[in-house]
Amino acid sequence: MKRFFISVGLAAAGTAGLHAAYTPDGGDNSKLWVVSATLRGFYDDNYTTAHTGAKSSLGAEVSPQFSVNLPFSQTEIGMRYTYGLYYYQERENLGQNPIDQTHQFDLWLDHAFNARWSTKVQDSFVVGQEPELVQGGAEQRVEGNNIANTFGISLDTDWTRLFSTSVGYHNSFYDYQSHGDGVPLDEENNPSLAGMLNRVEQTANIDFQWHVKPTTVAFFGYQYGQNLYLGNEYIAPQTSVFRLDPPNPPILVRTVPARTSSDRDSLSHYGYVGVNHTFQENLSGTLKVGVQYSDNYADPLPSTSLGPYLDTSLIYTFAPGSYAQVGATYSRTASATIALDPKNGTVVEDQGTAALYGSVNYQVTSKLMASALAHFQYGTYNGGSVNGQSDELYDLGLNLNYAFTRHFSAEAGYNFDYYTSAVPLQSYTRDRFYLGLTASY
Numbered sequence: 190m191k192r193f194f195i196s197v198g199l200a201a202a203g204t205a206g207l208h209a210a211y212t213p214d215g216g217d218n219s220k221l222w223v224v225s226a227t228l229r230g231f232y233d234d235n236y237t238t239a240h241t242g243a244k245s246s247l248g249a250e251v252s253p254q255f256s257v258n259l260p261f262s263q264t265e266i267g268m269r270y271t272y273g274l275y276y277y278q279e280r281e282n283l284g285q286n287p288i289d290q291t292h293q294f295d296l297w298l299d300h301a302f303n304a305r306w307s308t309k310v311q312d313s314f315v316v317g318q319e320p321e322l323v324q325g326g327a328e329q330r331v332e333g334n335n336i337a338n339t340f341g342i343s344l345d346t347d348w349t350r351l352f353s354t355s356v357g358y359h360n361s362f363y364d365y366q367s368h369g370d371g372v373p374l375d376e377e378n379n380p381s382l383a384g385m386l387n388r389v390e391q392t393a394n395i396d397f398q399w400h401v402k403p404t405t406v407a408f409f410g411y412q413y414g415q416n417l418y419l420g421n422e423y424i425a426p427q428t429s430v431f432r433l434d435p436p437n438p439p440i441l442v443r444t445v446p447a448r449t450s451s452d453r454d455s456l457s458h459y460g461y462v463g464v465n466h467t468f469q470e471n472l473s474g475t476l477k478v479g480v481q482y483s484d485n486y487a488d489p490l491p492s493t494s495l496g497p498y499l500d501t502s503l504i505y506t507f508a509p510g511s512y513a514q515v516g517a518t519y520s521r522t523a524s525a526t527i528a529l530d531p532k533n534g535t536v537v538e539d540q541g542t543a544a545l546y547g548s549v550n551y552q553v554t555s556k557l558m559a560s561a562l563a564h565f566q567y568g569t570y571n572g573g574s575v576n577g578q579s580d581e582l583y584d585l586g587l588n589l590n591y592a593f594t595r596h597f598s599a600e601a602g603y604n605f606d607y608y609t610s611a612v613p614l615q616s617y618t619r620d621r622f623y624l625g626l627t628a629s630y
Contacts, residue, residue, distance in 0.1 A: 222257045223255070223629060224253075226251070226628055226629075228249070229626075230623065232246075232621065232623075239617060240617050246280065254270065265298070268295065269294070271292075271294075274289075275288070291317035291318070292314075295312070296311065307345050311341050314336075318331055323335045326522065327365070327525045328580075329525075333367060337364075340360045350400070355394075355396040357393070358394075363388055365381075366383065368384070369422045387418065388523065389416070392413065392414040394459075395410055404466060405465070406464065406465045407463070407464045409462040413459075415456045418450040419451075424449065424453070424527055424536070425448040426529070427444065427446055429441060429444050451487060453487065455484060455485045455538070457482060459479060459480070462479060475500075475501060480495060481521060482494070482495050494521075499520075499543075500517075500518050502514060503516065508551075514548050518543070519541070519542065519544075521541055521571070535573055537575065538571045542567070546562075547562075561587050565581070582606075586603070589602065599627075
């Protein structure tokens with residue numbers, strides 16, 4: 190599925206579901222290199238994403254970017270580096286460090302071995318604090334130099350005029366800086382974010398494609414996935430589970446040992462069918478639907494589950510420079526919640542996550558571009574004291590960009606985030622406004 194990537198900065202805030210995967214094909218490939226710099230002023234009414242006691246601040250952002258695109262006869266190589274520096278006035282007033290810094294490095298390579306064999310490689314490395322920049326299960330802002338790296342490679346082969354295959358491997362690495370002290374937890378302790386979410390997610394897939402006609406490709410495929418948690422910390426205390434049968438005294442049923450990060454290791458098998466179809470020259474869509482079998486084999490109380498899997502999108506170009514995209518996904522994803530249930534000793538294994546997203550870019554005039562981004566996510570907890578309960582995330586981004594010249598533009602925008610959770614003290618709302626100038630060459 191083609192997704193949009195929004196560059197580092199407040200213009201992208203609140204649109205995590207719209208740029209979960211990076212693709213370079215939205216950039217300007219007409220120049221070998223591009224240098225740009227953006228200066229923004231902003232107001233953030235909840236920069237800590239706090240449930241209560243929200244802190245607001247005026248601030249400023251400086252974000253230079255450098256990109257290189259090297260086209261050859263059968264190969265295209267590109268890379269881009271973006272640096273972000275953010276100043277929060279209120280943090281300085283409170284005697285705190287007022288500066289945040291982010292780094293993002295993107296690399297991509299497309300190569301055609303011949304008319305039938307081609308490969309694509311892409312990697313995105315990010316250091317940051319905002320949930321839409323460093324994802325991986327955390328919906329709140331996380332202080333520190335948190336790292337996310339996403340790598341993907343695919344090999345596409347046309348075996349005949351009607352039959353082709355696509356083989357791929359993807360690897361995502363997450364490392365949060367908020368570590369625990371390494372001491373076993375008790376009922377009063379909470380696990381660190383690093384203990385819960387530091388991990389490697391990897392998948393390998395093969396798709397078998399049938400070219401029904403020039404505008405339609407049907408396919409079916411299989412994907413294997415594995416999540417390995419690397420925090421090496423305690424995430425839940427030892428638990429004694431009793432059977433209560435009044436008026437008789439409680440009877441000890443079992444003792445569940447203290448859990449560590451690696452007890453969240455799991456594997457998945459996916460089977461799916463789908464279709465890519467071009468309805469018109471300016472309208473195309475993809476539908477992939479199937480099942481996901483998950484096995485939480487490492488937990489002291491192992492479990493398996495079978496659930497739906499969905500990935501679909503529709504892209505419409507309705508005028509030169511103007512286009513819209515909508516889509517939906519469903520799968521099991523990592524959770525930044527443990528929520529130990531003392532009644533049965535279970536913890537949250539993951540979440541069943543459904544997401545809807547959409548974006549519109551409208552070229553109002555030759556110089557004025559308007560865009561809107563929206564994302565809704567609904568997650569249901571699997572296991573723990575919040576088993577079957579849910580959280581919801583709503584994101585909205587609005588932006589106006591006016592190009593004075595080819596090299597100089599101004600923008601104004603607004604981002605809204607609303608997160609509500611069954612876990613106490615996790616919900617929050619956040620509004621951000623910004624004005625900015627960008628120079629590029």
